[in-house]
Amino acid sequence: MRASVFEQREKQVYRKGEKPFEMDCDKDSLAGAVSQRACVFCGSRVVLYPIADALHLVHGPIGCAAYTWDIRGALSSGRSLHRLSFSTDLQERDVIFGGEKKLYQALVELIDRHGPEAAFVYSTCIVGIIGDDLEGVCKRVAAEKGIPVIPVQSEGFKGNKRAGYNAACRAMFRLVGTGDVSDISPLSLNILGDFNLAGEIWVIREYFRKMGLEVVANITGDGRVADIRRAHGAALNVVQCSGSTMDLAKMMKESYGVPFMRVSYFGVEDMAESLYEVARFFAHQDPDITARTSQLVNQELGALYPELERYRRDLAGKKAAIYVGGAFKAFSLVKAFRLLDMDVVLVGSQTGTEEDYRELHEITDDGTIIVDDSNPLELSAFLQEKDVDIFVGGVKERPIAYKLGVGFCDHNHERKECLEGFVGMLNFAKEVHSTVMSPVWRFVPRRHRAKLLTGMEATRNTHKK
Amino acid sequence: MKLNQRQSEPYSASTNACKLCKPLGACLAFRGIEGAIPFLHGSQGCATYMRRYIISHFREPMDIASSSLGEKHAVYGGAPNLKLGLKNVMTKYDARMIGISTTCLTETIGDDVPMIVREFISDLGNGHKDTDIPALITVSTPSYSGTHIEGFHAAVRAVIDRLSTDVDTHEGLNIFPGFVSPADVRYLKEVLDDFHLKGTVLPDISRTLDGEALTQYENVPSGGTPISQIQSMGGSRASLEFSRTLDEQSSPAALLEEKFRVPRHILGMPIGLRESDEFFGILCEASGRELPEEHCLERGRLIDSYVDGHKYVFGKRAIVYGEADLVVGLTAFLAEIGIQPVLCATGSVSGKLEDAIRSVAGELLSELPTIMEGADFFSIEESAAGLMPDLLIGNSKGNHLARKLGVPLVRVGFPIHDRFGGQRLLHVGYRGAQSLFDRVVNTLIASKQDRSSVGYTYM
Numbered sequence: 002m003r004a005s006v007f008e009q010r011e012k013q014v015y016r017k018g019e020k021p022f023e024m025d026c027d028k029d030s031l032a033g034a035v036s037q038r039a040c041v042f043c044g045s046r047v048v049l050y051p052i053a054d055a056l057h058l059v060h061g062p063i064g065c066a067a068y069t070w071d072i073r074g075a076l077s078s079g080r081s082l083h084r085l086s087f088s089t090d091l092q093e094r095d096v097i098f099g100g101e102k103k104l105y106q107a108l109v110e111l112i113d114r115h116g117p118e119a120a121f122v123y124s125t126c127i128v129g130i131i132g133d134d135l136e137g138v139c140k141r142v143a144a145e146k147g148i149p150v151i152p153v154q155s156e157g158f159k160g161n162k163r164a165g166y167n168a169a170c171r172a173m174f175r176l177v178g179t180g181d182v183s184d185i186s187p188l189s190l191n192i193l194g195d196f197n198l199a200g201e202i203w204v205i206r207e208y209f210r211k212m213g214l215e216v217v218a219n220i221t222g223d224g225r226v227a228d229i230r231r232a233h234g235a236a237l238n239v240v241q242c243s244g245s246t247m248d249l250a251k252m253m254k255e256s257y258g259v260p261f262m263r264v265s266y267f268g269v270e271d272m273a274e275s276l277y278e279v280a281r282f283f284a285h286q287d288p289d290i291t292a293r294t295s296q297l298v299n300q301e302l303g304a305l306y307p308e309l310e311r312y313r314r315d316l317a318g319k320k321a322a323i324y325v326g327g328a329f330k331a332f333s334l335v336k337a338f339r340l341l342d343m344d345v346v347l348v349g350s351q352t353g354t355e356e357d358y359r360e361l362h363e364i365t366d367d368g369t370i371i372v373d374d375s376n377p378l379e380l381s382a383f384l385q386e387k388d389v390d391i392f393v394g395g396v397k398e399r400p401i402a403y404k405l406g407v408g409f410c411d412h413n414h415e416r417k418e419c420l421e422g423f424v425g426m427l428n429f430a431k432e433v434h435s436t437v438m439s440p441v442w443r444f445v446p447r448r449h450r451a452k453l454l455t456g457m458e459a460t461r462n463t464h465k466k
Numbered sequence: 467m468k469l470n471q472r473q474s475e476p477y478s479a480s481t482n483a484c485k486l487c488k489p490l491g492a493c494l495a496f497r498g499i500e501g502a503i504p505f506l507h508g509s510q511g512c513a514t515y516m517r518r519y520i521i522s523h524f525r526e527p528m529d530i531a532s533s534s535l536g537e538k539h540a541v542y543g544g545a546p547n548l549k550l551g552l553k554n555v556m557t558k559y560d561a562r563m564i565g566i567s568t569t570c571l572t573e574t575i576g577d578d579v580p581m582i583v584r585e586f587i588s589d590l591g592n593g594h595k596d597t598d599i600p601a602l603i604t605v606s607t608p609s610y611s612g613t614h615i616e617g618f619h620a621a622v623r624a625v626i627d628r629l630s631t632d633v634d635t636h637e638g639l640n641i642f643p644g645f646v647s648p649a650d651v652r653y654l655k656e657v658l659d660d661f662h663l664k665g666t667v668l669p670d671i672s673r674t675l676d677g678e679a680l681t682q683y684e685n686v687p688s689g690g691t692p693i694s695q696i697q698s699m700g701g702s703r704a705s706l707e708f709s710r711t712l713d714e715q716s717s718p719a720a721l722l723e724e725k726f727r728v729p730r731h732i733l734g735m736p737i738g739l740r741e742s743d744e745f746f747g748i749l750c751e752a753s754g755r756e757l758p759e760e761h762c763l764e765r766g767r768l769i770d771s772y773v774d775g776h777k778y779v780f781g782k783r784a785i786v787y788g789e790a791d792l793v794v795g796l797t798a799f800l801a802e803i804g805i806q807p808v809l810c811a812t813g814s815v816s817g818k819l820e821d822a823i824r825s826v827a828g829e830l831l832s833e834l835p836t837i838m839e840g841a842d843f844f845s846i847e848e849s850a851a852g853l854m855p856d857l858l859i860g861n862s863k864g865n866h867l868a869r870k871l872g873v874p875l876v877r878v879g880f881p882i883h884d885r886f887g888g889q890r891l892l893h894v895g896y897r898g899a900q901s902l903f904d905r906v907v908n909t910l911i912a913s914k915q916d917r918s919s920v921g922y923t924y925m
Contacts, residue, residue, distance in 0.1 A: 404527055
């Protein structure tokens with residue numbers, strides 16, 4: 002079974018308890034290994050994508066725009082420009098003669114047509130090679146049209162997704178500091194690293210509202226250009242999602258002195274702790290905030306626990322595997338599964354850091370496999386070895402699980418269920434329950450591999466039970 | 467070309483593309499060959515994006531290896547990573563063929579992929595027997611030139627070019643179905659069997675992209691056109707190619723004709739009664755048999771249902787979009803059931819769509835539809851404005867437009883990302899036409915029923 006790991010990747014796989022913790026990570030993906038990772042462009046695109054009143058123009062051949070059209074269910078409460086897919090659709094002649102003229106025309110055309118509050122122009126692999134002066138074109142159009150036109154340096158090959166997060170943060174940072182902040186409350190914050198999948202940011206905003214806090218900017222779920230422009234006026238940045246927006250928080254701290262804290266809205270423990278930490282931050286200005294927060298948490302938990310109990314009874318002792326983009330989400334998932342009395346036997350991420358994996362090592366049980374930048378061959382071998390009941394991941398992991406007859410929960414772009422907040426924990430339990438407890442698993446071959454029954458014999462045996 | 471109606475000038479920007487990029491088509495074609503793994507020479511994102519896009523439709527594993535180029539490779543050339551990637555794929559995937567497509571990055575930095583692959587093979591040295599080395603097929607697929615469908619055909623042609631040899635003439639028949647569904651390919655193979663014809667369908671995604679439940683993850687999924695059969699396609703007595711829009715330089719069947727004198731029969735994608743009749747007619751001729759009874763009955767039931775359902779559909783106006791050959795087939799079908807196609811659009815540019823539509827539907831239509839090549843959904847929407855369509859027929863990416871127009875969308879082709887079972891949709895032959903007809907009729911009935919305040923229980 003272990004032969005499925007490439008020799009060059011052996012140090013990116015760790016089994017807790019076998020030897021002292023040591024892991025390689027943050028490496029370029031191994032050629033030929035079918036990494037589940039994406040590229041720089043992907044990192045930038047997913048972070049900026051939910052800014053709903055901006056124009057997002059992909060400068061490159063059609064693929065990059067086509068594959069990211071409406072890619073995640075990032076909801077908007079108003080304009081939804083982000084759900085359109087714009088591309089300069091570069092052709093051979095543009096590659097030869099340069100794409101600047103086409104980019105200029107495309108920007109002018111689209112800005113006139115849609116009247117966005119700002120435009121982001123994404124660079125793709127090919128633009129990095131042909132050397133179009135993105136900055137120059139953007140500057141010219143910005144002057145002519147009177148809106149910020151911001152280049153995103155997201156050439157696909159210039160690193161991995163994390164480099165793309167950084168490019169997105171640098172692009173947003175050009176907006177920050179350009180808006181009026183005079184009427185912002187001292188009890189205020191920005192939400193960073195939430196993308197409003199299935200309306201999640203609205204749940205979180207409501208919690209903060211109940212605590213008496215003003216949310217200045219959503220970064221970036223249900224995001225608005227004008228809000229980001231005045232984000233520097235907030236008293237605090239709360240940052241979720243390991244890599245994606247941390248760089249922006251750091252830049253804002255350095256330039257505007259806005260402090261930040263890391264939070265997570267997944268799972269009961271992390272959700273509650275995040276709210277309490279925010280309350281502690283503001284407690285010296287607003288002593289009552291702690292009481293309001295406790296009340297909020299208690300109210301939510303009071304409603305949640307009896308409901309959760311029903312699912313826990315069925316799920317206790319089942320085995321879970323986790324493979325996600327950023328490791329920070331994995332921490333919360335490990336705890337969430339623990340709350341359901343389930344055992345996490347595999348946890349991994351595409352872009353975790355050594356610090357991340359060390360923390361995963363701390364919070365998992367002996368025997369757990371921890372893996373960095375994995376691939377279908379490894380993941381499928383791990384699922385089989387650990388006889389997993391549910392695999393949590395994204396679209397690319399789903400067929401690996403299903404092909405082998407393993408349950409699955411989408412915790413990525415395509416989820417349509419709100420999984421954040423206290424209500425999110427309940428939805429998560431429902432999701433997990435709806436896959437783990439399905440009767441279909443009794444028909445899948447892996448449940449009958451010992452006897453190698455045919456499908457029909459398996460069905461008959463099930464009937465006898 | 468997508469034209470701005472007011473200025474009659476092409477837009478500079480594409481909005482909501484009605485096409486995908488060239489390497490995606492090549493990866494899909496390679497997936498239809500037994501023991502083959504698709505490999506993209508480019509940055510990691512291309513492979514990951516395409517995998518995600520393809521998986522969301524087929525709901526099957528779709529491993530695409532990548533040379534994962536980084537910044538230094540873009541400067542100094544991607545050869546070392548391509549070689550390393552091929553070596554790793556050979557070690558772990560045990561593939562019989564690796565289908566290497568280029569991307570816009572590697573085309574632009576000027577990597578000479580065929581040469582790098584030759585070097586790779588000679589680097590392997592004497593330690594490797596020739597039989598140990600998988601067939602390494604390269605295809606040039608820069609995404610700035612052509613769409614996924616050109617990539618698909620280019621990959622098939624590259625496979626033929628490399629693998630087919632001048633073998634003795636045999637009774638076999640080659641079928642190049644183009645980009646159809648796994649269910650379509652399964653059906654075509656069944657039809658060949660029913661005619662007692664030996665045939666090779668290339669590519670064959672019937673099992674590789676619609677496989678059974680397993681206990682072991684398969685490094686390369688079972689199924690696909692066997693390489694041994696591809697090798698002997700040069701001796702077949704004829705090739706049938708389902709494409710009215712493919713030019714000769716891009717056609718795999720034309721290549722077989724040129725190299726090995728295998729006669730090339732061009733027919734449309736057999737969608738609807740008449741296009742299917744043409745297909746079955748050729749099979750009757752090739753096999754020297756009458757139409758087998760089950761297909762004769764299926765044809766009879768189809769006509770019977772056309773009669774039963776004709777009033778539900780007559781005079782309805784449809785917008786059709788997708789790959790050119792699918793659009794031609796669907797237009798032929800719609801015209802023969804009494805639906806007026808008012809707009810036929812494709813994202814690619816072959817210059818042949820109009821003639822093809824005229825030839826399959828011209829005699830049935832009092833007015834030819836508006837025809838658009840190089841279309842995106844924005845230009846389709848603009849053209850749709852005055853056309854008062856009753857339904858859309860095409861892939862799921864027309865959903866936004868259908869909602870805007872307030873008309874139903876009948877989902878066909880690829881991708882179908884918002885419904886279940888796209889890989890099992892049947893489009894071709896009498897059986898495919900039956901399935902399409904039932905769906906179209908029911909969609910129109912449902913639309914009428916939903917709009918009515920009466921709540922009719924008989925429709």
